[in-house]
Structure formats: C-alpha cells, structure tokens
Amino acid sequence: MDAPPKTPVLEGWFTLDQREPHLLGARCSACGTYYFPKQIKFCRHPDCAGEAFEEVQLSRKGRIWSYTNAAYKPPEPYISNDPFVPYSIAAVELERERMIVLGQVASGVGVEALHVGMEVELVLEALDDSKLSWKWKPLAGDAR
C-alpha cells in the first residue's frame, strides 16, 4: 500500500491533522474580524486600523450555503486525471466566523446528495496530483 500523501496543495492553508483538520485563518486583535486565507497585514474593516493578527483554526463544521459541481475539467493550474471525474463544490457558512468558505466536496458525493442548510465537516483528501486539499463532507445523519 502506498504511503498516504502528505504535501498540501497550498502551504499553511490548513492543518495536516488527518482526523480533525482545520482551515487556518487569521483574526484581527483589534476588532475580531476573521480572515481566510490568513495572509493579512492590515485589517480590511474600514473603521479598524488593526495591524496585529493571531492565527486561528477556523470552525471545521458548518452549513451549506449553496453548492454545485464541476462537470468539465478546469483549466490549469488545476491538475486532473484523464478521464476527468466530476466533483461537487460547496459554499459553507461558518457560524462563529460569520463567513462563507468554498471548497470541493469529498469525492464520491454528488450534488443529488447535497442540500442547502446541510451540516458538513472539513476533511483532507488528495487531489488528482496527490496533493492534499481541504474538502467538505456531509455529516453522517444529515442525509435526506
């Protein structure tokens, strides 16, 4: 059996904890606004002059705001197998952060298995080039 892939598709965007991974964001020390990705030097709240940020693990569970799929192979720099296998995509609302984060949905989950408001959690899965990426996966028991 091959060793599990370890290289993230984007360095520093998420923890590599296979069991309970988190997206890595930043939080403004002055006004509390969250950011994803975390590369931020100046707070973007128009009334905040904050320049200090703490790295935070974003909530790893949220609810689907909307969803779709990629029925056609995206252009580079996306790398995919031939033949291309469609994947689902979800925009997920994080309650504590009051923000929506996009990501692919765990492989094998089609759009017919998704609905708006569905609870999902963050998982790590390899993309076709074997680089690890974050994906949203429906929580067991939230099927309908």
Added chain:
Amino acid sequence: MSKDIAILGVGMHPWGKWGRNFVEYGVVAARAALADAGVNWRDVQFVSGAATMRNGYPGYVAGATFAQALGWQGAQVNTSYAACASGSQALAAARSKILSGECEVALVIGADTTPKGFLAPQKGERPDDPDWVRFRVGITNPTYFALYARRRMALYGDTQDDFALVKVKNAEHGFDNPNARYRKKFSAQDVAASAMVADPLRLMDICATSDGAAALIVSSLDYARRIGKQNAPRVAAISTVTPTFATDTVEMPDLATDSAVAAEPLRFRAALPRKAYEEAGIGPEDVSLAEVYDLSTALELDWMEDLQFCARGDAAKLVREGVTRIGGRLPVNPSGGLACFGEAVPAQALAQVCELTWQLRDQSGSRQVQGAKVGITANQGLFGHGSSVIVKR
C-alpha cells in the same frame, strides 16, 4: 448645474470570434460612432480607452493605441481598467473632463480579442494571487454563477425551467441584432438538452467570451446644442461604487466572504444601481428598459432584484409573466444580452450604453422598446468592480 453629458454618437464592431487584432475592431467602432455623431475625428479632444489585459502592451495603453490607430491628432488620452466595469470607468473619466471644462467632446472606446475556452489565470506558481489559488483547487467562473443559481432555487423556489426562460427570451431579443454573435432562437427544450457545466447551470445558461468593440462620442450639453443635437440622449448617472465591508456573497475570485462578526453583511450588486438612481434623481419606477450582465441566466434574475424592479425572490415570476420581454412592461436585455453577445470585457459596459442610446432614439428596429425614455445598465466583474449607468432622453 446639470451633471449630464450628451451621447452624440455610438458605434460597434459586431461581436464574434473573429481572431483579429482588437485594434481593428476598435477603429471600426470608433469610426461608426464618429459618423453617427457627425463629429470630425480632429475635433475629438479626449480619448478615453478601456484596457484589455489579453493583448499585450497595446491593450494596457488602449487610449493611446486607439488614438494612434485613428491618427495622432494631439488629443489627451486616458486608459481605464476595471474588469467588467472598464468601459464605465472610461466613460466616467470622459464625463469628469467634460464637466470640469477641460474638454468638450470625447471618444470613449473599448475592444477585445479573447482566447478560446475557460478564462484562465496567469501562468506560474503564484499562491499569493487569489485568482490562481481558486483555479488550483478547482473553482472556475461557472462555479460562482452556479452557487448563486442554486441559492435562488433553495430560497425562492426558482427552477431550471425558469432559468431556461431567460435564455429563450434573450435569444429572441438578439435574433435580429446585427451586432450579436449568436442569432438563433432556442426553445426551453434546447436549453434543457445542452450539457451540464456547473449544476444547475447548463452550457446554454452560461455566457461565452467574444471579440468585439464599442465606442461612444460624448460631449457637453452646450456642444451638443451648438451642433444641433440638443435632443441627444444623456448620461444621467455613472455608478462605480466599491462594495462595503462586509460583503455577504462569495465573489469571484475569492474563496471566502468577509467575516461579518464586526460589521453587517451587505450585498454589492444592490449598491451599484442604488447610487445610480440617487445620482440621476430617479427611481426604478421611471425605468423603461435595462441592459444587465447575464453572465448566467440566473444572474439576470438577481440583477432584476438588485435594480429594485421587484422584491427579492420575485424575478422569476416577472419572467414567466413576460414582463421582461420586448413588448412587456419592463424589457430586460433587449439587445439579447450576454446570452447573444458573449462577453468582450472592455467593450461590454459600453455596448450596453450603445443599446440604450439606440433604444432611446427609437432606432432599434424589431427590438424597439416602445416609448423608451430611461434606460439603466448593470454589470459586475472581478475584485468588487462593477458599474451602473443611467441614460435618459
């Protein structure tokens, strides 16, 4: 003091996939606009170009490129780039020059030559560029349009059949438009039979990219009077406002919205026409027709609500009732919209103004909206760029 300027002439190069140099298209559109205005090229004092990012250096300095192609004659030049709002920002630059008295008559122009297939980011390993990052993890332009469409289905009960009706309507509108790229009528069955691209949107729900050019000759009201064009349509408002933090919708090319823990979430698209209405001193009830950015069929429905033509969630009902067809109470995209044109980024916002001008001059032939007095445009592109222009008679 009136902040209006006159639209003396408009011109376009037909949209298509011609594969020629964008400058050629621009010159055709500019000469058509000059002829339409009855203005001599040598009398144009300011050239305001909308840039293209896909045609090398001449595209970055579009204002100068077109001025040279038309024959250097010492006009002042300017180039604007603001993604889909480039044309509107170029128009805003011309309006500022005219209203400040620095010039009386200006050419506003945009043209593009587009590559085939999906719009793709610049090459290389560039994790600091959000546009590169989102493609790296498999998020394309249709992804965003589809997320908005699915959201409408979940919130308002819209169906894929409703979206197809928008395509059917726009295809009918553009059928006879000599500047449109796609001039073919489609049935709802045709739309339903086209390939799924990003569920729930099919190939025929999503706009293509095109080559094309559009140009305007604009002037002070005083200049218009002096050349006997006191009745020319006027630009009554140009809104190019930014979004206001925190944006409530995940916008291309971002992978996340702003966090709304310290500010209320706000909708960018709705802010654009709000400012335009305020500037023109009119309301949505005064509008005769609209040209909106139907990057997807479902997005046209969002725009109708952002333009305050109906309450949130009611747009599909208006389409079903035929309100937005030519002959209806409030036609939307009488030109055929992006559905029939495909997007030529720097030219598109100006093409919208061309259509409103022809409509307000009662020169639109089989597409004519009877009694058109006020038209509004709306568009939006990458990184919070967007615009809304009001033209009145």
